[in-house]
Amino acid sequence: MAKPEITRREFIKGLAAGAASLATLGILQSCEYSLQDSKTNPGIGGGGAAAPQASSGLTFTPGTYEATARGIGSDVKVTMTFDEKSITDVQIDVSGETPDIGGKIGDQMAQAILQAQSADVDAVSGATITSDAIKAAAADCISQASGTTVTLGGDSASGSSDWLGEAPEIAESDITETLDTEVLVVGCGTGGWITTMTAAEEGAKVLVLEKRETPTNIRHDIGAIGSKRQLESIAADPKYAIDKMEALQDIVRYGGGYVDSDLIKVWENESAELVDWLTDILERDGYFAMRHEAGVGNINDPGRDKAYATGHSPETLPGAPEGMETDVYFRQYCDSMGVEFRCNTALVKLEQDGNGKVTGAIAQDQTDNHYIRVNASKGVIMCAGGYASNTDMMQALQPMTLSMKINLPAGSTCDGSGIKAMLWAGAALDPTHASMMFNRACCLPTETAGYKTNGKMFWFGEQPFLKVNLNGKRFCNESGPYEFMLHSMYMQPNHTYCDIFDSNAKAYAEQFDEVGCCRLFPFDNGAPSNRDFDSVWDQITGQFVDEGYVIKADTIEDLAKGMNIPADNLVAAVDRYNELCAKGVDEDYGKELHRMTPVTQAPYYGVRVGAWHLTTLNGCRINTDMQVIREDGSVIEGLWATGDCTGGFFAQTYPNLFTGLACGRTMTFGRHAAKIVAHL
Numbered sequence: 001m002a003k004p005e006i007t008r009r010e011f012i013k014g015l016a017a018g019a020a021s022l023a024t025l026g027i028l029q030s031c032e033y034s035l036q037d038s039k040t041n042p043g044i045g046g047g048g049a050a051a052p053q054a055s056s057g058l059t060f061t062p063g064t065y066e067a068t069a070r071g072i073g074s075d076v077k078v079t080m081t082f083d084e085k086s087i088t089d090v091q092i093d094v095s096g097e098t099p100d101i102g103g104k105i106g107d108q109m110a111q112a113i114l115q116a117q118s119a120d121v122d123a124v125s126g127a128t129i130t131s132d133a134i135k136a137a138a139a140d141c142i143s144q145a146s147g148t149t150v151t152l153g154g155d156s157a158s159g160s161s162d163w164l165g166e167a168p169e170i171a172e173s174d175i176t177e178t179l180d181t182e183v184l185v186v187g188c189g190t191g192g193w194i195t196t197m198t199a200a201e202e203g204a205k206v207l208v209l210e211k212r213e214t215p216t217n218i219r220h221d222i223g224a225i226g227s228k229r230q231l232e233s234i235a236a237d238p239k240y241a242i243d244k245m246e247a248l249q250d251i252v253r254y255g256g257g258y259v260d261s262d263l264i265k266v267w268e269n270e271s272a273e274l275v276d277w278l279t280d281i282l283e284r285d286g287y288f289a290m291r292h293e294a295g296v297g298n299i300n301d302p303g304r305d306k307a308y309a310t311g312h313s314p315e316t317l318p319g320a321p322e323g324m325e326t327d328v329y330f331r332q333y334c335d336s337m338g339v340e341f342r343c344n345t346a347l348v349k350l351e352q353d354g355n356g357k358v359t360g361a362i363a364q365d366q367t368d369n370h371y372i373r374v375n376a377s378k379g380v381i382m383c384a385g386g387y388a389s390n391t392d393m394m395q396a397l398q399p400m401t402l403s404m405k406i407n408l409p410a411g412s413t414c415d416g417s418g419i420k421a422m423l424w425a426g427a428a429l430d431p432t433h434a435s436m437m438f439n440r441a442c443c444l445p446t447e448t449a450g451y452k453t454n455g456k457m458f459w460f461g462e463q464p465f466l467k468v469n470l471n472g473k474r475f476c477n478e479s480g481p482y483e484f485m486l487h488s489m490y491m492q493p494n495h496t497y498c499d500i501f502d503s504n505a506k507a508y509a510e511q512f513d514e515v516g517c518c519r520l521f522p523f524d525n526g527a528p529s530n531r532d533f534d535s536v537w538d539q540i541t542g543q544f545v546d547e548g549y550v551i552k553a554d555t556i557e558d559l560a561k562g563m564n565i566p567a568d569n570l571v572a573a574v575d576r577y578n579e580l581c582a583k584g585v586d587e588d589y590g591k592e593l594h595r596m597t598p599v600t601q602a603p604y605y606g607v608r609v610g611a612w613h614l615t616t617l618n619g620c621r622i623n624t625d626m627q628v629i630r631e632d633g634s635v636i637e638g639l640w641a642t643g644d645c646t647g648g649f650f651a652q653t654y655p656n657l658f659t660g661l662a663c664g665r666t667m668t669f670g671r672h673a674a675k676i677v678a679h680l
């Protein structure tokens with residue numbers, strides 16, 4: 001019998017009238033009811049004076065119920081108390097979640113669930129994974145109390161295609177604080193720190209707005225051309241020299257042309273000064289050393305894609321005080337220059353005068369929700385990051401990334417609020433998307449990639465071992481930019497692949513001679529890699545095998561069984577791969593010979609892999625002075641921007657073979673903008 005259809009509108013109307021619940025219609029109860037709906041239906045969702053009632057019209061067995069669901073770093077626990085008709089109390093334990101992110105949303109979510117009388121409430125922006133876990137556990141409690149299976153109506157994306165909406169109207173009477181500054185820096189992460197220190201050094205009065213409790217530390221691979229440290233490496237070995245024109249052509253090619261060549265040239269021409277300046281700051285007390293990551297791979301056996309030795313990384317030295325990190329150091333420096341920081345304070349929108357010039361911003365203090373007007377006499381510099389945690393924006397602008405990603409605790413928590421504020425002010429948006437994704441996330445053999453799958457950081461991911469699809473078949477050259485592998489994966493069933501390696505992995509990984517942050521051995525000049533082989537291997541073959549993420553087997557057939565992929569296909573793929581390795585040529589996909597390593601030494605290992613989504617890299621268009629521009633190229637006066645909230649630099653993919661390019665451009669552009677704005 002066909003299921004009776006009921007529209008969302010009819011469902012709500014029916015509930016308001018106290019009519020039959022869906023249960024009486026004989027279909028699965030669905031809490032397809034949001035907080036927003038409840039505002040338009042007082043009496044259902046706790047609005048007005050009416051006693052709260054479950055938004056679904058359910059009745060409950062009074063009592064207290066408990067449920068847990070997997071968050072990003074822990075099992076989130078929800079405890080709910082019910083009387084016969086309503087939820088009377090909600091307690092949420094998120095103490096195992098990231099303190100500054102999911103770990104602080106328990107009270108907010110509890111209040112929302114109580115008010116909506118439903119588990120189907122809005123996720124907290126920037127903490128969607130913890131929010132989803134809370135919602136799932138709350139739905140479980142409601143199911144237990146009602147004796148009816150309650151499912152959530154949607155997912156963390158609202159399904160709304162209007163991700164932009166309108167700039168919120170804030171009544172003057174709600175703005176209870178006014179701050180005056182010369183330079184307003186919005187967002188303090190990789191770009192914000194550099195922008196702030198530069199503007200303050202140049203003598204400007206600087207105010208920083210940061211929505212988190214504390215600013216975000218800079219990322220530690222910084223790409224540049226021509227720094228003093230890099231020139232030292234080149235003097236020792238000319239193979240590290242970088243031809244700027246060749247680099248420009250390559251970056252343009254990676255972006256399929258959807259980039260502004262002149263912006264790329266600003267990075268090429270000014271990144272050396274940025275790194276040298278930063279090196280001087282970081283090294284002056286002897287706590288840090290800036291290291292050049294001297295590595296370009298095996299140039300005698302070049303592959304399809306060229307690596308550039310652009311990476312620089314600050315290393316913390318043994319003499320540094322306990323807890324000394326680069327952000328701690330920067331904060332001390334900023335304090336010494338009189339910079340004012342307002343943390344827990346989020347930009348809401350930009351303010352413009354009658355001519356469209358940006359004059360400041362409206363922000364909201366997140367501890368007590370009061371609104372603040374910030375007047376910036378010289379200008380506003382946006383450093384508010386991308387939109388990786390805004391699932392609606394992701395769905396609208398780059399849904400393929402959501403299909404490839406596996407959730408990990410580490411990643412940008414930015415929600416696109418900076419980009420939206422600039423668009424409301426008239427900015428143009430990049431024509432196409434870009435993200436930074438690494439093939440460094442794994443899931444269980446019973447799972448596939450997708451943004452609802454939570455997994456583990458699989459640091460081994462980019463090592464170019466044999467990789468097969470879920471049918472057990474090899475499908476591409478495994479060696480090259482991280483995202484090339486992932487994009488090739490996207491073309492395969494369920495957007496997930498399997499990494500296959502054997503017990504000779506250490507010798508092979510050294511032979512691969514990888515560059516950048518996936519390198520597992522010291523660089524040629526002794527600079528340390530981000531992680532060393534042994535610690536990664538111990539985790540993979542210990543913890544991950546125990547937890548069932550990595551399958552260990554003595555035969556390829558058993559490996560295939562453990563991975564839930566066809567054994568005959570995997571055996572054939574391994575045989576063919578070993579044959580090509582012996583032949584000394586990859587006749588199938590053209591991988592470099594030094595990366596063709598056979599799978600012959602038991603025990604064998606296999607793991608399902610997807611994308612670690614670090615951040616988004618497309619945003620509002622800027623000119624070569626980092627002024628935000630409109631679609632027609634005209635400048636929005638008073639507004640500058642850098643980093644992940646800006647565009648024109650990356651498209652389609654992240655060229656990770658230019659190590660640290662994202663941070664390098666963000667910092668270089670922040671410094672460029674700050675020098676201009678400070679002297680207006």
Ligand SMILES: Cc1cc2nc3c(=O)[nH]c(=O)nc-3n(C[C@H](O)[C@H](O)[C@H](O)COP(=O)(O)OP(=O)(O)OC[C@H]3O[C@@H](n4cnc5c(N)ncnc54)[C@H](O)[C@@H]3O)c2cc1C
Binds near residue numbers: 210346
């Ligand atoms: C784990 C990780 C590692 C990475 N490692 C590297 C690397 O080594 N090299 C590299 O080149 N790239 C790396 N990246 C990418 C790189 O960090 C980014 O591309 C970029 O440089 C970030 O700079 P940003 O200032 O634009 O954004 P962020 O550093 O993300 O800073 C944005 C700041 O704005 C704040 N903010 C957001 N919205 C608001 C608001 N409405 N009001 C107030 N504040 C707000 C945020 O809380 C945040 O502190 C990494 C990314 C991640 C996630």
